[in-house]
Amino acid sequence: MTDLNELTLAQARDGLARGDFTSVELTAACIAAVEAARPLNAFITETPEKALAMAKASDERRASGTVGLMEGLPLGIKDLFCTEGVLTTAASHILDGFHPPYESSVTTRLWSEGAVMLGKLNMDEFAMGSSNETSYYGNVVNPWVPEGDNRRYVPGGSSGGSAAAVAARAVLAATGTDTGGSIRQPAAFAGIVGAKPTYGRCSRFGIVAFASSLDQAGPMTRDVRDAAIMLRAMAGFDPKDSTSVDMAVPDFETALDGDVRGLKIGVPAEYRVDGMPAEIERLWHQGEAWLKDAGAEIVPISLPHTKYALPTYYIVAPAEASSNLARYDGMRYGLRVPGKDLVETYEGTRAAGFGAEVQRRIMIGTYVLSAGYYDAYYLKAQKVRTLILRDFQQAFQGVDAILTPTAPSAAFAFGEKSGDPVAMYLNDVFTVPASLAGLPGMSVPAGLSATGMPMGLQVLAPAFDEMTMFRVGAALERAAGFDARPAKWWVS
Amino acid sequence: MSLDRDTVRRVAKLARISVNEDRLDDLGHDLNRILGFVEHLDEVDVSGVQPMTSVASQTLRWREDRVTDGGYPEKVTGNAPAADHDFFAVPRVVE
């Protein structure tokens, strides 16, 4: 038998159903893989005892005839999801010792569908970053390294721990969250699938907020089928989130026949950005060719406000974050750095508790909302956002889905971009527009760069049409036949 | 528009983050770099455009006026750096 931790969710689901192995066996294999993968620093908290207890309970449920959508399947959970009684940090010093007395709605759904928790995954602090270099708990290392390169590479971010753990076969799948690309870009950097559903599909209740109007949870998996399985379990209406949408969740797996005949696939001219590496451009063309071969029609489209998406994002997201992160003040939970008085305690706690990038974004957000600047920055950005949404709505009148690269490059080495915040922000140039418009998007691994690093293609679909997103994603996956694996250099 | 030291100091104060004097310039530099980047929006004509309030085109859902929560002071204060008799204990507030 192959190592159980190497299985996809679908394979493990079927093996468990056939009785080939138990959830306890599957979970034990993953726990061993998680331990072995420690050099990647993908986990902030490992919960092996809890995992085995959950697995045991799952096996018992199965024996009594109850089988959920994720029955017995071991997962990693991004440390942005509050998990009852289990340390939850958002990778920030300021949440030191925080054990939530409640569970996020998405993880509640996963557990009630039978899933097993292996632990809490590392990430960029408060999900602010594109390289997982801002975590208080240290960098996450990408399992992928170019051959002969002795540097270490970033896994992307902010869901870098999720991407690394899935790519390293330590967990079968992981939850991620995506505010401007934090599921899709690390998925591309780590050669896995990452899907961000339509804003409103997955409840935000119990997920540490970064930018409320953008944050969405989604699955990070080994293949498209797994993403479809897991999103179905994560999604659904939640009365505790006012922005959650009361709409039936389809069985996304039924979209995976890969039949794209007759579909119109838009290719936006504005995504051909200056300085885009030739291999990214080539991959994109390859994706067009694959879909055309599969019977889809490729349609050139225009999304005229694309270049304003990043500037808009870097006003809206920090503004919301500056307010969302005001609650971390050392009064009710987490870190407190006592000062001589209240104000000094606030200022000392927040200076010590937040890392440099989080502080920068809080300050930008504070500035753009402050008296005299609100109209020029925040209000203006929200108007441009309307224009960006309109671009997509118009485009989707003529096409069924949109194909773009996921990121403007493959993964880079540590420190390569961390000196300049704006250079780092450009990583999200292809993912941010759909975030601003609330649209579903997924990254599918599609090829390797010249140095052997994975690259992804992104599929965007109209709001609440994840079925089409999965259909096109499955066609790309089938055509790409991506089966490369990182060498397990971390296993000693 | 660019931030001078005073503005950086004022913003840090509003955000309740202490910033050492010797970090003001660096921080100002970073913030200016970001602001310079977002100022590309100046080119966009937004006359007559409504600001986006929500990507989900739906209306606010209301809940019933029923007591469904609370009654667990020990959970509320359980993570507090300092608590006493179910109160949060915080640095003295002067009024």
Next chain:
Amino acid sequence: MNLIEGATGPWEIVIGLEVHAQVSSNAKLFSGAATAFGAEPNSQVSFVDAGMPGMLPVINAWCVEQAVRTGMGLNAEINLRSVFDRKNYFYPDLPQGYQISQYKQPVVGRGSVTIELSDGTVKVIGVERLHLEQDAGKSLHDQHPSMSYVDLNRSGVALMEIVSDPDMRSAEEASAYVEKLRQIVLYLGTCDAVMAEGSMRADVNVSVRRPGEGFGTRCEIKNVNSMRFIRQAIEYEARRQIAIIEDGGKIDQETRLFDPNKGETRSMRSKEEAHDYRYFPDPDLLPLELDPAWVEGIRASLPELPDAKKARFVAEYGLSDYDARTLVSDRASADYYEAVAKGRDAKLACNWVTTDLFGHLNKDGKTIGDSPVSAAQLGQLIDRIVDRTISGRLAKEVFELMWETGRDPDAIIEEKGLKQVTDTGAIAAVVDRVIAENPDKVAEVQGGKEKLLGWFTGQVMKLSGGKANPQAVNDILRAKILGG
């Protein structure tokens, strides 16, 4: 004009009020925690109210409805679309680091409140807006030598902030305005308006100016929580500002606190730091949209409000302005009165309610809700006066007994044998006895001293134990002595 005399001439006070009225609701504005007053610390706090990571607000429909109802009570525009904003500032009793409030687009727009002053002057006070917002928690400073203790039970409780125009010119006008707001919300049942428990409190904006000049610089006195304090704070603050200006000084726009022990206002240093609340629409909530049909349904279900009721009492029952105002001052009194007056002499009913009933309530410190005498019982008592079962004077005695025992007047009259004697035979017998015993006085009356007839009446009433019908006594006496 309402002026106060300074050392250098007359001054006018300008007052605007921001009244915070707590919505009477079971649960909080954005969470399912309870709102009852006086609960154990942090026992009515959900994770939402405590600003825990990942917690989200969901709006309470009842609170929205009460804001709309109150807006209608203020004759105000109801905005079919309003927006919740975050008001950002740091304070230990503000767990989220922001208050969810409504800034640019409140649920209720312009309206007005009519006040009536003791001299009968009627004045209309403009209402700028009413918006919904969250209350903050409470900090206690006397529990520990170096720490403050925070209780979040109030955190997230729904408030209606009612902002007036700067239309008031005296402490009397300001307290009449607050009293009128109390009446309106109590009529509507949207707020229980118990100032001592903080369910209604006022931020008082005061400035002074020379008559005819533009507005002066104002100071805001925060969270004044009784009618008396509102008046004292205004008087003190106006005097303080006049003294500064007359001394050649300038008023600093600032937030001040009223100290009820000293009867003074003083600067709140902790709030002096530059305010920059960085309002922006709360991305956790969508705009609040009201269905016009739902709004009209509420309008149709509104009770009659004090102004309309008073006008009707004057027109329908012929009451004086003063009596009508007294009766409508709270809905229970007005309802009580109407139950008594129905099908009876409305003015007599008014006298009994405003004099006897209110007098007893006052004396015993009771409210109309716990009156031992029901409206039906008082009505029955009045019926017994009108049908001459008892005299007005005896009725007062019966009322005392009703007040003490809560029993029906008929039962008391019956038991105590207080029924008025109208049987002329029985009265004539008593009259005969009095005449027989006082021949000299009879002679005096017959000699022209008719005033003495009163003395005879008194004697007869006394001998009949007060039960004889005084008119019948008089008639018989006249016939027997004067032969008329």
